Amino acid sequence: MRIVPALVLAGALGLGAPAGAAPQSAKASAAAATPEEKARFRAFVEALRPDAEARGISRSTFDAAFAGISEPDPDILARTRRQSEFGRPVWDYLVGAVSPARIARGKAQAARLATTLAAIEARIGVPRWMVLAIWGVESDFGASGGTVSTIRALATLAEARFRGTLFRDELLAALAILQRGDITPERMKGSWAGAMGQVQFLPSSFLAHAVDLDGDGHRDIWGSEADALASIGTYLKTLGWNPALSWGYEVALPRDFDLSRYRGDLSDFARRGVRRTDGKALPGAGNASLFLPGGLGGPVFLITDNFEVVRAYNTSDSYALAVGHLADRLAGAPALAAPWPIKAPRLDKAGLQALQAALAARGLYAGEADGRAGPKLREAVRQFQIAEGLPADGYATPALLARIGGNL
DSSP states (O other): OOOHHHHHHHHHTTTSSSOOOOOTTTTTTTOOOOHHHHHHHHHHHHHHHHHHHTTTTHHHHHHHTTTTTTSOOOOHEEEEEHEEEOOOHHHHHHHTTTTTTHHHHHHHHHHHHHHHHHHHHHHHHOHHHHHHHHHHHHHHTTTTTOOOOOHHHHHHHHHHTTTTHHHHHHHHHHHHHHTTOOOOOOOOOOOOTTTTTGGGGGGHHHHHOOOOSSSSSOTTTTTHHHHHHHHHHHHHHHHHHOOSOSSEEEOOOOTTTOOOOOEEEEEHHHHTTOOOOTTTTOOSSSSEEEEEEEGGGGOEEEEEHHHHHHHHHHHOOOHHHHHHHHHHHHOOOOOOOOOOOOTTTTOHHHHHHHHHHHHHTSSSSSSSOOOOOOHHHHHHHHHHHHHTTOOOOOOOOOHHHHHHHHOO
């Protein structure tokens, strides 16, 4: 599956405050830029001009983009220094992301935009419910697309060399959008990390995948609901969405189920006694794997390749599960059948980092000990559990960390 890095940036960096949320105000802690910082910022902007011109960005577009922007945004710089919180349990995330109020708003939007959604579904092949769910989680159905100047945000991050040259490239992509006339500098707004509009695309993803569905000559993910929704669908299709499958299914496992065989065809899981909790039959074909985000004490899912498509929009497991479940609820499915193990012991970010380090020492985990519970850590935990004769649910717990001998 082809993953396009630009759009997944927010998830990969742990920038996952609610989409469109503005940085905290200067009153919170950020100090105003010093004269030296202001001078360095202005020099950076001027040094950017030749590269912009080489990409076909006119002097007038460049000057209009930076009009009134003479210093970095101190609130954004403060955000880059804060530690993101990765230890939030999935059930807490779902409370806000799939609330009764959001489900009601989503159903109302589905009825209001039925014609547009039907056109997107027919043209692109991605279910309307999935498109609506991402729109709902990213910007609360367009209500909170962000209030931060994208040009200033990206220039601030680029001048600070946050994440190397990545934001410099995104800044040049943003200028290219302005050159094409899709949006004006005043309306180009989004989150503190440069994700824009109702869909929270970064500029490079906008250039590659934004769609002008309403036919007005502008790809407007800020003000056009049709363009925003079609852009979401187009991006999911590009990532490899399979229209024959859902993102996943809540299931019940038979007694003494062999968790070490956690991957296979959906038909194989059915033969082994796995059943959907809603009483419907599993599809007859399609790759799937077991996902137990709360361990054996919580809901169990069979997730398909489409789950990874959603996770590419934001690399958080909690995000992908919330989007998938919200899509199901908007389509009329019931709430999850199994309860979450809310009071069960769990690892925080430091504990997950310790577990990653301990698994790496055994040759089971490769990569940064970033304290994030994702597919890579889940696979490493399963391999350790299988080797130790434990139920291979892939769930990281304090008991597992103690058994492997990790140190906090």
